[in-house]
Amino acid sequence: MKDQLIQALEWRYATKKFDATQQLDANDKETIERVLQLTPTSYGLQPLHFIWIEDGALREQIKTLAWNQQQIVDAASVLVLCAKNDLDTTYLDQHADNMRDTRAMAEEQIKGFRNHLHTAIGQKAAADIKSWNGKQAYIALGQLLTACALLELDATPMEGFDPAALDQLLDLHAQGLHSVLLCPIGKRAADDHYQTLKKVRRPKNLLFSTR
Numbered sequence: 001m002k003d004q005l006i007q008a009l010e011w012r013y014a015t016k017k018f019d020a021t022q023q024l025d026a027n028d029k030e031t032i033e034r035v036l037q038l039t040p041t042s043y044g045l046q047p048l049h050f051i052w053i054e055d056g057a058l059r060e061q062i063k064t065l066a067w068n069q070q071q072i073v074d075a076a077s078v079l080v081l082c083a084k085n086d087l088d089t090t091y092l093d094q095h096a097d098n099m100r101d102t103r104a105m106a107e108e109q110i111k112g113f114r115n116h117l118h119t120a121i122g123q124k125a126a127a128d129i130k131s132w133n134g135k136q137a138y139i140a141l142g143q144l145l146t147a148c149a150l151l152e153l154d155a156t157p158m159e160g161f162d163p164a165a166l167d168q169l170l171d172l173h174a175q176g177l178h179s180v181l182l183c184p185i186g187k188r189a190a191d192d193h194y195q196t197l198k199k200v201r202r203p204k205n206l207l208f209s210t211r
């Protein structure tokens with residue numbers, strides 16, 4: 001497993017050119033959805049929503065908001081990783097209810113967690129909550145990229161787009177959401193020369209220390 005994991009992470013790269021003839025296998029799509037569902041988030045709140053963009057015309061429109069990055073139209077599919085704009089008391093209670101019911105707990109047992117959610121999150125400014133929710137999308141992205149690598153799927157993490165314009169295009173505000181990241185997924189084109197480039201990474205001695 002150790003070798004398989006490292007090999008997969010060395011094999012993956014931020015794909016610049018996808019093979020536009022490839023489709024996403026239904027099993028792979030299901031696995032990706034489970035991977036994203038299993039993503040850990042702060043308090044388990046999952047303030048996230050994921051949109052598969054399949055429609056070709058919509059992809060062309062998104063491309064124009066994303067530095068004309070060709071991966072948006074050529075990849076087998078494109079995921080938009082969205083985060084909630086807020087965390088209202090109803091949402092917090094639904095999360096506590098879900099935990100109580102899933103684990104067959106009594107209300108008395110979940111009360112402390114429920115109250116803590118209301119207190120801790122109630123103290124946060126609206127802008128901080130929005131930004132905090134957005135950070136959870138990055139956790140999902142990390143997990144997604146590793147999963148794709150293990151599934152031998154190519155993926156390109158993308159911040160290179162105009163989020164306000166995309167939110168408008170997808171009418172995300174009406175759903176209480178904002179876009180955080182894009183991730184085209186599919187199969188690399190055989191002639192994408194980026195796959196031949198060596199990984200550029202800072203040396204371990206600068207990344208790690210022990211105390």
Ligand SMILES: Cc1cc2nc3c(=O)[nH]c(=O)nc-3n(C[C@H](O)[C@H](O)[C@H](O)COP(=O)(O)O)c2cc1C
Binds near residue numbers: 013014016069199
């Ligand atoms: C959050 C994030 C945003 C990124 N945005 C883009 C992007 O908009 N377009 C792109 O081609 N690559 C993008 N990248 C890819 C990075 O440039 C790439 O992951 C990094 O240089 C390391 O190379 P590797 O992923 O090929 O190993 C992004 C990566 C991350 C993690």
